[in-house]
Amino acid sequence: xxxxxxxxxxxxxxxxxxxRRRRGWRSPSFxxxxxxxxxxxxxxxxxxxxxxYGLDHTxxxxxxxxxxxxHWAGTDRLGRDxxxxxxxxxxxxxxxxxxxxxxxxxIGVPLGLLAAAAGRLAENAVVGVIDIVIAFPTLLLAMxxxxxxGASTAVAISAIGIGVSAEVARLTRISASRVFTQDYxxxxxxxxxxxLMILVRHVLPNIWxxxxxxxxxxxxxxxxxEASLSYLGLGTxxxxxxxxxxxxxxxxxxxxxxxxxxxxxxxxAVTVVGVNLLGDGLREVLDPQLRQERQAGER
Amino acid sequence: xxxxxxxxxxxxxxSLFVAGSAVFFLLRVLPGDxxxxxxxxxxxxxxxxxxxxxxxxxxxxxxxYGHWLGDLATGxxxxxxxxxxxxLDQIAGRLPVTVPLALSAFVLSIIVAVPIGVFAxxxxxxLLGVAVSTLAQLGIALPIFWVGIMVVxxxxxxxxxxxxxxxxxxxxxDPGAAxxxxxxxxxxxxxxxxxxxxxxxxxxxxxxxxxxxxxxARSLGYSxxxxxxxxxxxxxxxxxxxxLGILLASSLLGTVVIESVFALPGLGSLLLASVKARDLPIVxxxxxxxxxxxxxxxxxxxVVQRLVDPRLRGSA
Amino acid sequence: xxxxxxxxxxxxxxxxxxxxxxxxxxxxxxRVGLIGESGSGKSLTALALLGLLPPGMxxxxxxxxxxxxxxxxxxxxxxxxxxxxxxxxxxEPLTALDPLMPVGRQIAGPLRLHQxxxxxxxxxxxxxxxxxxxxxxxARLVRALPHELSGxxxxxxxxxxxxxxxxxxxxxxxxxTALDVTVQAQILTLLDxxxxxxxVGLLFISHDLPVVAGLARHLLVMRTGRLVESGPVDDxxxxxxxxxxxxxxxxxxxxxxxxxxxxxxxxx
Ligand SMILES: Nc1ncnc2c1ncn2[C@@H]1O[C@H](COP(=O)(O)OP(=O)(O)OP(=O)(O)O)[C@@H](O)[C@H]1O
Ligand SMILES: [Mg+2]
Numbered sequence: 001x002x003x004x005x006x007x008x009x010x011x012x013x014x015x016x017x018x019x020r021r022r023r024g025w026r027s028p029s030f031x032x033x034x035x036x037x038x039x040x041x042x043x044x045x046x047x048x049x050x051x052x053y054g055l056d057h058t059x060x061x062x063x064x065x066x067x068x069x070x071h072w073a074g075t076d077r078l079g080r081d082x083x084x085x086x087x088x089x090x091x092x093x094x095x096x097x098x099x100x101x102x103x104x105x106x107i108g109v110p111l112g113l114l115a116a117a118a119g120r121l122a123e124n125a126v127v128g129v130i131d132i133v134i135a136f137p138t139l140l141l142a143m144x145x146x147x148x149x150g151a152s153t154a155v156a157i158s159a160i161g162i163g164v165s166a167e168v169a170r171l172t173r174i175s176a177s178r179v180f181t182q183d184y185x186x187x188x189x190x191x192x193x194x195x196l197m198i199l200v201r202h203v204l205p206n207i208w209x210x211x212x213x214x215x216x217x218x219x220x221x222x223x224x225x226e227a228s229l230s231y232l233g234l235g236t237x238x239x240x241x242x243x244x245x246x247x248x249x250x251x252x253x254x255x256x257x258x259x260x261x262x263x264x265x266x267x268x269a270v271t272v273v274g275v276n277l278l279g280d281g282l283r284e285v286l287d288p289q290l291r292q293e294r295q296a297g298e299r
Numbered sequence: 300x301x302x303x304x305x306x307x308x309x310x311x312x313x314s315l316f317v318a319g320s321a322v323f324f325l326l327r328v329l330p331g332d333x334x335x336x337x338x339x340x341x342x343x344x345x346x347x348x349x350x351x352x353x354x355x356x357x358x359x360x361x362x363x364y365g366h367w368l369g370d371l372a373t374g375x376x377x378x379x380x381x382x383x384x385x386x387l388d389q390i391a392g393r394l395p396v397t398v399p400l401a402l403s404a405f406v407l408s409i410i411v412a413v414p415i416g417v418f419a420x421x422x423x424x425x426l427l428g429v430a431v432s433t434l435a436q437l438g439i440a441l442p443i444f445w446v447g448i449m450v451v452x453x454x455x456x457x458x459x460x461x462x463x464x465x466x467x468x469x470x471x472x473d474p475g476a477a478x479x480x481x482x483x484x485x486x487x488x489x490x491x492x493x494x495x496x497x498x499x500x501x502x503x504x505x506x507x508x509x510x511x512x513x514x515x516a517r518s519l520g521y522s523x524x525x526x527x528x529x530x531x532x533x534x535x536x537x538x539x540x541x542x543l544g545i546l547l548a549s550s551l552l553g554t555v556v557i558e559s560v561f562a563l564p565g566l567g568s569l570l571l572a573s574v575k576a577r578d579l580p581i582v583x584x585x586x587x588x589x590x591x592x593x594x595x596x597x598x599x600x601x602v603v604q605r606l607v608d609p610r611l612r613g614s615a
Numbered sequence: 616x617x618x619x620x621x622x623x624x625x626x627x628x629x630x631x632x633x634x635x636x637x638x639x640x641x642x643x644x645x646r647v648g649l650i651g652e653s654g655s656g657k658s659l660t661a662l663a664l665l666g667l668l669p670p671g672m673x674x675x676x677x678x679x680x681x682x683x684x685x686x687x688x689x690x691x692x693x694x695x696x697x698x699x700x701x702x703x704x705x706x707e708p709l710t711a712l713d714p715l716m717p718v719g720r721q722i723a724g725p726l727r728l729h730q731x732x733x734x735x736x737x738x739x740x741x742x743x744x745x746x747x748x749x750x751x752x753x754a755r756l757v758r759a760l761p762h763e764l765s766g767x768x769x770x771x772x773x774x775x776x777x778x779x780x781x782x783x784x785x786x787x788x789x790x791x792t793a794l795d796v797t798v799q800a801q802i803l804t805l806l807d808x809x810x811x812x813x814x815v816g817l818l819f820i821s822h823d824l825p826v827v828a829g830l831a832r833h834l835l836v837m838r839t840g841r842l843v844e845s846g847p848v849d850d851x852x853x854x855x856x857x858x859x860x861x862x863x864x865x866x867x868x869x870x871x872x873x874x875x876x877x878x879x880x881x882x883x
Contacts, residue, residue: 146574
């Protein structure tokens with residue numbers, strides 16, 4: 001779960017590849033990623049209206065049953081329907097993922113912009129803080145908070161949000177300061193344009209796509225973090241279902257009911273792979289802009 | 300170099316100070332009384348006062364803060380709320396499990412992932428290269444504990460080849476048994492860390508491959524692998540050192556989850572058990588030590604980077 | 616004897632031709648200039664002659680090296696001629712050199728690769744080559760890193776690397792464009808001296824007519840991927856046949872009237 005965001009890993013992808021860009025939204029990674037993510041999202045949304053069984057419905061006659069027409073994904077050792085749990089778990093994952101990314105951006109983006117816009121001293125200070133927060137991984141932060149406040153959804157969201165915000169701030173600072181040193185921004189500054197105006201007119205339009213890709217990757221990190229926290233018993237407390245806790249409960253019965261382990265793990269993987277592909281796809285789609293910016297940055 | 304080292308160490312001390320303060324303020328200044336939350340409902344006021352006294356929360360915040368920093372500086376992390384044993388001793392008792400686990404996974408993932416990552420870059424258009432990158436991407440997307448459970452199911456339950464978890468009571472007195480019980484945890488952590496490393500190494504290699512000096516080498520008759528061998532190590536070293544720093548830190552943190560999957564009595568399970576028992580001194584002590592380790596690794600990374608890249612040496 | 620010859624060389628990317636039907640030939644002691652505007656396909660042609668085009672580009676036609684067709688040959692066969700029969704010097708000497716390898720070892724590398732010299736012999740030859748390209752204090756300089764050298768010195772190192780294994784043809788792709796004018800003149804003088812000494816055939820690529828004319832005897836003019844003119848330098852300068860060559864000559868004449876280019880020698 002402390003997997004660092006594999007940011008910029010693919011930007012050097014094909015330096016020697018001729019300019020043969022797949023244009024528009026037809027990029028395969030974008031399409032596959034969007035499809036995977038939409039499937040999970042659909043599960044989560046449908047669960048608001050309907051699920052095969054109720055949340056606390058148990059079927060004592062069918063404990064640890066394999067997949068069947070009654071229980072599409074089998075049941076756990078209490079006889080709870082696993083498909084229902086998966087659907088509701090999707091809801092938890094999506095909600096905590098989105099909320100954490102929101103927290104991360106609300107903290108990280110202004111911090112990064114501040115660092116880029118401010119003078120050297122403030123920049124160093126903010127960079128220092130970012131470094132320390134990066135050294136302070138989400139998991140440890142969550143453990144600190146849970147010790148004092150007990151496990152809750154809010155604590156999970158805050159811990160993941162703060163943990164991810166450091167990476168968001170770092171990236172925002174780097175891409176924003178690249179814009180700040182551009183000639184046209186310098187020109188605007190000499191003409192007396194205020195910093196806020198520069199931010200709105202020049203910086204944000206130039207970095208939003210980088211941030212969008214980052215948001216996708218951060219969502220994946222948040223989903224894995226949420227699953228890890230619930231697996232350790234530090235996430236959303238019962239009865240709200242979560243993929244991580246499903247895995248924790250299924251671990252003890254893995255010898256008789258391995259499918260109970262398989263499905264929640266796949267659910268996490270599908271979500272994360274989906275969102276990573278979506279990020280790659282977005283990068284490809286937005287590439288012309290990114291490339292121009294990169295070339296401009298090299299000058 | 301010396302003045303850089305001095306500045307960098309000063310920076311580290313500053314960071315440790317900030318990290319220590321963060322741990323303190325997160326726990327004390329935010330609303331809520333730790334003493335109350337730490338105890339079960341219905342405790343007597345006397346009990347609460349006793350806990351307050353032990354935590355020092357009956358003193359003014361600034362005095363507490365000064366005390367905490369002073370303790371940190373002298374290497375005193377306090378005593379456990381429940382066993383009353385010094386936190387440092389408890390942590391030391393867990394290291395024989397956690398350190399071998401983290402270090403061997405770290406070393407193994409380097410041995411496995413670096414060649415694979417280079418291969419994936421050189422053959423990025425080939426079927427095998429694409430397959431390797433895809434597997435690595437999957438390895439990053441899968442939760443590490445899920446990988447652990449599947450490994451247990453396959454190796455311990457299906458094949459009955461190794462114990463599914465636990466660690467011998469006698470510790471390293473029986474090295475054979477100790478090593479046996481670490482094989483699966485190390486393998487799991489290696490899969491997780493290795494996947495991340497494959498991606499980083501692949502991207503660092505692609506970066507070197509795209510450089511003009513590689514084209515120069517080829518124009519002089521070097522084959523692509525030989526050109527990579529000639530220029531890759533020295534030019535990739537700085538990046539790789541940085542990656543290894545991240546990897547070492549995340550191997551250490553990965554042990555928290557891994558030890559939970561395999562029921563290993565290491566630092567991670569100490570931390571987790573203390574979180575659940577709300578043993579505040581152990582939690583903050585362990586968290587601080589782990590964070591400090593990450594920061595120290597960062598320092599080592601920066602210094603080594605300077606040593607391997609002479610271009611960095613001249614600049615400030 | 617002809618070392619390098621292409622006939623009907625065409626380079627396409629996704630079916631789009633970038634270079635069309637280029638034919639040229641080079642023997643030892645030849646001095647051929649290839650001139651054309653930016654993006655006309657000069658560099659692609661040069662890379663094709665060494666089999667180093669970016670992946671995805673397709674070639675057709677013939678590339679004869681010592682009479683053997685190398686077009687589409689496996690890398691193994693190309694490696695036998697690269698650096699030994701045909702060498703290239705690139706435009707940007709800073710990025711073309713490994714920033715972290717002492718320049719002496721960069722020159723020594725090909726000698727060890729092709730001639731099987733041991734390390735100390737190869738280093739000694741590298742020092743000799745530094746001397747031949749007039750680098751100051753060669754014994755000390757071989758231990759320097761590229762960023763510790765000036766731009767002109769780096770290009771001298773690149774020349775030493777390219778010539779170390781005694782190729783019979785040297786391709787120079789705008790080797791002086793990244794340098795300032797006085798240094799440019801020094802490098803051109805050096806290049807002139809080296810090709811006289813070694814008898815290497817030269818394909819000199821540039822978009823600067825006075826520079827090419829100062830060094831080459833035969834001139835090729837390229838435009839949008841095609842050769843539009845080919846002939847002895849004098850003929851092309853006096854009687855340019857294509858409209859584009861006329862333009863080039865006219866604008867160069869204007870510049871020379873303002874200031875004689877600091878190229879050594881005169882138009883031949
Ligand atoms: N890697 C590449 N991918 C796609 N197109 C390319 C690539 N390299 C070159 N081209 C295209 O091929 C054409 C010829 O390029 P080339 O580099 O040979 O020009 P040039 O004559 O060397 O120009 P210059 O004087 O600027 O160096 C250009 O239109 C360019 O856009
Ligand atoms: Mg060119």
